[in-house]
Structure formats: C-alpha cells, structure tokens
Amino acid sequence: MQLHNLKEYSQKVSFVDAVKTGLGRNQGVFFPESLAPLSDVDALLDMDFVTRSGKILSHLIGGELPSDTVAQMVKNAFNFPVNLVEVEDNTYCLELFHGPTLAFKDFGGRFMAECLAQFNQGEKVTILTATSGDTGAAVAHAFYNKPNIDVVILYPKGKISLAQQKLFTTLGDNIHCYAIEGSFDDCQELVKKSFLDEELKSKLGLNSANSINISRLVAQVCYYFEAIAQLPKEKRATAHISVPSGNFGNVCAAMIGAVIGMPVGKLSATTNQNDTVPRFMLDKNWTPNATIESLSNAMDVSKPNNWPRVQSMLDNNWFSYDNFYSVSVDEQQTQTVMKKIQQLGYIAEPHTAIAYQGLVENKAADAVGIFLATAHPAKFKDSVEDILNVELDMPKPLADALAKPCLATDMHNDYGILRTELFKKLA
Ligand SMILES: *Cc1c(COP(=O)(O)O)cnc(C)c1O
Numbered sequence: 164m165q166l167h168n169l170k171e172y173s174q175k176v177s178f179v180d181a182v183k184t185g186l187g188r189n190q191g192v193f194f195p196e197s198l199a200p201l202s203d204v205d206a207l208l209d210m211d212f213v214t215r216s217g218k219i220l221s222h223l224i225g226g227e228l229p230s231d232t233v234a235q236m237v238k239n240a241f242n243f244p245v246n247l248v249e250v251e252d253n254t255y256c257l258e259l260f261h262g263p264t265l266a267f268k269d270f271g272g273r274f275m276a277e278c279l280a281q282f283n284q285g286e287k288v289t290i291l292t293a294t295s296g297d298t299g300a301a302v303a304h305a306f307y308n309k310p311n312i313d314v315v316i317l318y319p320k321g322k323i324s325l326a327q328q329k330l331f332t333t334l335g336d337n338i339h340c341y342a343i344e345g346s347f348d349d350c351q352e353l354v355k356k357s358f359l360d361e362e363l364k365s366k367l368g369l370n371s372a373n374s375i376n377i378s379r380l381v382a383q384v385c386y387y388f389e390a391i392a393q394l395p396k397e398k399r400a401t402a403h404i405s406v407p408s409g410n411f412g413n414v415c416a417a418m419i420g421a422v423i424g425m426p427v428g429k430l431s432a433t434t435n436q437n438d439t440v441p442r443f444m445l446d447k448n449w450t451p452n453a454t455i456e457s458l459s460n461a462m463d464v465s466k467p468n469n470w471p472r473v474q475s476m477l478d479n480n481w482f483s484y485d486n487f488y489s490v491s492v493d494e495q496q497t498q499t500v501m502k503k504i505q506q507l508g509y510i511a512e513p514h515t516a517i518a519y520q521g522l523v524e525n526k527a528a529d530a531v532g533i534f535l536a537t538a539h540p541a542k543f544k545d546s547v548e549d550i551l552n553v554e555l556d557m558p559k560p561l562a563d564a565l566a567k568p569c570l571a572t573d574m575h576n577d578y579g580i581l582r583t584e585l586f587k588k589l590a
C-alpha cells in the first residue's frame with residue numbers, strides 16, 4: 164500500500180512506515196494514493212468473518228506482508244464476535260462492543276498491536292495516545308504487558324465516564340495514564356506537539372495509536388463487510404449505514420469499504436453538538452467551535468483528525484457527496500431517541516442512539532438501515548440508567564476494572580510539563 168501525506172503530497176510512505184510513524188510532516192495524515200476494487204465481493208461475503216477479514220486486509224495492505232501473516236494477525240486480533248441485530252423492520256443495529264473493552268475501538272487497537280509487534284521486533288516503542296474515552300482502554304488492553312512497548316495515555320480529566328476511565332487507568336505496569344486539565348482537543352494537541360519534538364520522538368520511539376494510525380482504519384473496514392454479509396442477500400445493495408462520529412475514523416473506514424466494492428447505498432456520519440462537519444456540509448466552510456461536553460463524550464471532538472481523509476475521498480469522487488450525510492443530534496434529542504429505542508425493546512447508550520437518529524433523518528423509506536452500536540450500554544451506566552430508568556448488569560471486564568484503584572496522574576495542560584515527565588519516566 165502506497166500512501167501519501169494529505170498535507171504534503173510529496174511525502175510518500177509504505178504501509179509499514181505509515182504505521183510506524185503515525186503522523187506525517189506538517190501534521191498531515193497519510194492516506195492511500197489509490198484504492199483498488201476487490202475482485203469477487205460476492206464470494207467474500209460468503210466467507211466467515213476472520214477468513215474474509217484476512218483477505219480484505221491483505222488486499223488493502225498489498226505485497227508488504229505475506230497473506231498468511233496477515234491472516235494470523237487478524238485471527239489474533241479479532242477474537243470476539245460482531246452481531247447484527249434487527250431492532251425494527253428493515254433497521255439493524257451492528258453491535259461492535261463484544262471485545263475486551265466493550266467498544267468498537269478494540270478492533271483497531273488490537274490489529275494495530277499486531278502490526279507493531281510484527282514491525283518493531285526488539286526496538287523500544289512508546290505508544291502515545293489521546294483518548295476521548297474508549298481508545299485508551301482498547302489500546303491499553305491490546306498492548307498490556309507487551310515487551311519493549313510502553314503506552315502513555317492522555318485523557319481529559321473528569322470528562323469521561325468512570326467505567327471508561329477505569330478500563331485503562333487500573334492496569335499499571337507498562338500503561339502510564341495522565342488526567343489532563345482540559346478537553347480532548349487539548350489532549351490531541353499535546354500529542355501532536357510531542358510528535359513534532361524530534362528529540363522526544365527518537366529517544367522514546369514515539370508512535371501514535373490514535374485513529375490517525377492507518378492500521379486502525381483498515382482493520383475497521385472489516386466489520387462493515389461483516390454487517391453486509393449478515394444482511395439477507397436481497398437487501399444488501401440499498402443499505403444505508405449510520406456511524407456515530409467524533410474523530411471520523413470509523414466513517415472513514417466505512418467509506419474505504421465502499422470504495423473497494425462493499426455493496427452499500429449511503430453513509431451517514433452523525434455527530435453530537437460538536438457539529439463542525441454537519442456545518443461544513445452545508446456551506447463548505449471549516450469553522451470549528453470550542454468543544455462542547457455531551458452525553459456522547461467519545462464524540463466530543465470539534466477538530467476531527469480524520470476529516471481530511473474522508474474529504475479527500477469525496478473531493479476525488481471516490482464516494483459521492485450525494486450519498487454522504489452528516490447531521491448533528493443535540494442532548495435533548497439524544498435522550499428522546501434512547502427512550503424511543505427502548506420502546507423497540509433495545510437498550511442503546513448515547514453514541515448508539517445518535518447513530519440511530521442519523522438514520523431516521525436521512526434513510527429512504529425502502530432502504531435497509533444499519534446503525535452502529537459503538538459501545539456497550541454498561542460503559543455509560545450512569546446516564547443510561549438515569550435516562551431509561553433501568554438497572555444494567557455489569558459485564559465482567561467492567562465489574563473487575565471498577566473494583567480496582569485508578570493509577571493515573573493529574574497534569575496541567577502544558578507541553579513542557581508533559582515533556583519533562585516523559586523523559587524522566589521513559590527515556
Ligand atoms: C471513538 C468513539 C466514537 C467515535 O468514533 P470516531 O472514529 O472517532 O468517529 C463513537 N462512539 C464511541 C463509543 C467511541 O468510543
């Protein structure tokens with residue numbers, strides 16, 4: 164896979180180098196120069212999830228990795244199911260929360276860990292990542308106890324749920340966590356600054372595990388094919404998929420899937436009140452506001468890192484603007500929708516409810532809709548129980564994490580302080 168930097172086209176890298184470096188020069192993200200279509204999509208859709216995913220990833224990555232290596236990496240990473248559940252006529256929920264940290268980020272995090280284990284044998288690596296809630300846990304679990312790898316996680320203090328937080332701050336060992344006094348965008352800014360710091364970067368062997376990292380995105384393409392595969396055959400081509408979006412990595416993966424031949428009609432990237440993209444779609448002006456806190460905190464992002472990738476596919480007409488929707492759902496509506504879904508006999512946490520609403524607003528009457536359940540409702544126990552007046556069972560991984568003490572360190576939103584701390588601890 165040949166990629167270029169979307170801010171400096173002259174910087175070209177292989178897949179392996181893109182995974183190892185994360186972000187390109189001038190803070191540009193890497194993206195494939197072209198995406199070749201898959202040859203026999205129908206045959207692929209007949210395969211089981213793991214076999215098919217190996218083939219899709221081999222196709223995307225190309226000759227850089229032997230296909231049996233990729234197959235084994237997929238087998239290690241995707242060791243939990245993807246479920247498609249019909250919640251009402253012609254509307255399905257794609258449950259992506261059956262992994263170890265109960266959110267879809269397990270797919271990308273675990274595949275990225277497999278990639279780095281392959282590429283970085285013996286070298287020291289420090290994964291530095293900002294999390295708006297669920298990345299931290301997925302990455303921490305994927306890399307926990309891996310030799311030669313340290314993980315540093317920055318998260319906005321007090322702005323993520325206790326369950327989200329405890330799933331990574333309780334691990335210890337090679338997992339180092341900092342509660343930053345600021346927003347997710349502030350954390351993201353600190354990560355970007357670190358990557359521009361050549362001394363820090365080389366001494367620590369810095370690598371980002373954000374959805375900036377292309378290995379996470381390509382892994383996520385696989386579950387969209389699985390969603391389509393689980394639909395009745397005659398319904399596939401009209402499918403309209405709604406993705407709850409924050410940093411826009413997940414919907415980027417859906418679009419990559421469509422570009423390489425996945426049968427899908429339309430895509431919705433649905434946001435909370437952090438509506439930079441929905442406003443951009445109306446007037447093509449990029450005017451991020453300050454980040455607003457919401458019930459769907461993993462999407463409290465006003466400067467989505469992956470938007471340049473999505474926009475490049477739209478601008479190049481790899482995917483038509485006519486088939487791409489982006490609306491925002493406010494706090495009041497989020498709660499109303501959660502209740503409405505409850506009446507259908509399903510429990511959705513806030514992110515999932517937003518995806519459902521994105522479908523309701525734009526899906527054609529005769530189309531089949533799929534909305535993504537990106538997290539288990541118990542991960543947002545407090546708001547879900549409060550809004551829906553129910554009591555949720557705690558899945559075991561969560562109950563275990565909640566019982567342990569938080570090992571994170573508080574930190575001001577200050578790059579100098581972070582830099583000193585990282586040198587002291589890890590250089
Ligand atoms: C990260 C996350 C999102 C947003 O995904 P992006 O790829 O950043 O758009 C949505 N829902 C949940 C539960 C998440 O953890």
